[in-house]
């Protein structure tokens with residue numbers, strides 16, 4: 199007889215481990231299947247920011263920004279060793295598309311959406327510009343400082359997975375989901391581990407396979423609903439150098455897109471780009487054009503720093519399809535269920551920052567078909583420890 203679970207989660211990125219934690223904490227028998235190692239996908243290729251997303255204000259995503267800012271505060275509280283407050287600087291040049299008034303208005307709204315508790319901002323006086331890590335001051339009109347947070351995406355994913363395991367979730371890496379079939383009370387799930395095909399039964403199935411979300415859905419019978427979406431590749435480069443004051447949010451010279459230049463493990467992380475991607479998610483890689491674009495943004499703002507690329511990596515965003523350019527597309531997570539009383543929930547898109555809230559939402563929907571169990575903790579209070 200095959201094993202039986204309340205919830206099986208497919209995918210060991212931040213969203214998958216988040217759901218496994220939320221499920222185990224609610225007292226459910228939980229299994230997570232990861233084909234490779236934890237955080238091998240998008241969850242190791244992010245900008246590593248725990249933030250509301252200042253730029254999403256430009257496309258009017260107030261709800262997303264407010265929710266992410268709330269989650270930022272929760273993560274700062276429950277994961278103090280993994281998420282740290284950082285100063286962010288926005289330089290405004292004569293050539294910038296965004297004026298000082300525009301940025302100031304955005305920062306005011308950002309503070310308001312944060313509940314006014316944290317995230318204050320200030321205009322950095324010109325006399326202090328020389329202390330900004332060698333930031334180019336030619337044509338510089340203004341500099342704003344505001345507060346946000348940075349994390350280590352891989353370490354955060356592992357910490358949430360450990361927490362899930364402490365509450366009894368079985369986390370199986372090197373285990374590939376190969377198919378699921380609907381039966382009376384849920385799904386019969388098949389997976390491959392060390393070359394052997396195994397199976398289990400589950401009342402609820404969660405597809406948290408990020409860029410593989412459609413591939414995973416194609417292995418479920420009967421065929422569940424689909425959501426038209428695009429995969430959008432984003433590249434980062436790592437270069438030698440250091441930033442002692444914090445993080446910089448600059449406009450890339452050719453198209454005025456916002457690009458982050460961040461301190462990262464004693465070096466610099468610059469990103470990101472956006473390009474439609476239609477290939478195999480496992481094979482996404484930076485292009486020479488993307489690398490040159492990011493080197494250009496770095497050189498334009500920090501002419502004294504090296505632009506020699508030590509490392510580069512690309513990740514894939516899952517963006518539900520809609521009109522407009524990629525930059526303006528909603529980053530809000532979409533949960534797609536197989537039926538009004540859902541047994542299968544697929545996670546499309548979302549933010550590293552909001553993983554906890556997304557997981558709670560998934561579980562709120564699945565609980566309609568799960569047995570009553572006493573909750574054992576609250577993920578908004580459960581401390582996450584460094585490994």
Ligand SMILES: Cc1cc2nc3c(=O)[nH]c(=O)nc-3n(C[C@H](O)[C@H](O)[C@H](O)COP(=O)(O)OP(=O)(O)OC[C@H]3O[C@@H](n4cnc5c(N)ncnc54)[C@H](O)[C@@H]3O)c2cc1C
Pocket residue numbers: 208209210211212213214231232233234235236237238239240241242243244245246247248249373374375376406407408409410414430431432433470512513514515545547548549550551552
């Ligand atoms: C360039 C870029 C920058 C970003 N920066 C930020 C940021 O600074 N802050 C922020 O909040 N968000 C950011 N994001 C968003 C954030 O990184 C993602 O929302 C998040 O990492 C997605 O996690 P996930 O678990 O959905 O997907 P993934 O991390 O990709 O995990 C999916 C997992 O599923 C596994 N899998 C696939 N198929 C199978 C199978 N058949 N069986 C078993 N396992 C399978 C994969 O191996 C993978 O580990 C960024 C995204 C990108 C692309």
